[in-house]
Amino acid sequence: MTDADGHPIGITHRRGDPDFPLGRFHIVASVCLVRGDGRVLMTRRAAIKDYPLSWEFPAGSALAGETSAEGAVRELHEEAGVPLQVAQLVLVGRVVEATALFDLYAAHVPGDPPVVLDPEEVCESEWVPFAEALRRGDAGEMADPWAPRLAQLGDRLAELVDTGDSRRHLG
Secondary structure, eight states, rough: OOOOSSSOOSSSTTTTTSSHHHOOOOOEEEEEEEEESSSSSEEEEOOOOOTTTEOOOOOOOOTOOOOHHHHHHHHHHHHHHOOOOOOGOEOOOOOOOOSEEEEEEEEESSSSOOOOOOOEEEEEEEEOOOOHHHHHHHTTBBBBTHHHHHHHHHHHHHHHHOOOOOOOOOO
16 A cells, blocks of 8 residues: 555555555556557456456556556556566556556557457457547446546547657567
């Protein structure tokens, strides 16, 4: 857990457990992955998850001792099988939620990386134009927390997706 500034406070609390301490937060991180042709990776949450069958950018909670960026890279690899280095991430911004500090990153990867889904986490993936990702958000097809996230961070994310400013390929 962290304080409101994202500094670890030395205690843990399972997300979703009752009696979450007021003024304490989990770090939740996500990656908007952009491939060579400019399309972005969206994943669809498994039917057994919260917000079942909703679309999102790969995301999840950072583990104890993990930075936000490390958590984002791990979650992308676990959910979609796409390897990434922390150095490839560009922070889009942070949204303060009731019990989470949500960090959104953008990263560009060359070509068309293979996607291998974890069926316990996601049931489908699709590379879509960024405008389609925004359309899904506006249409309520993304998990509920994404509406305020995109309202706050969408313009900056669009800049990074469209201009390629998040390009930090290794190799």
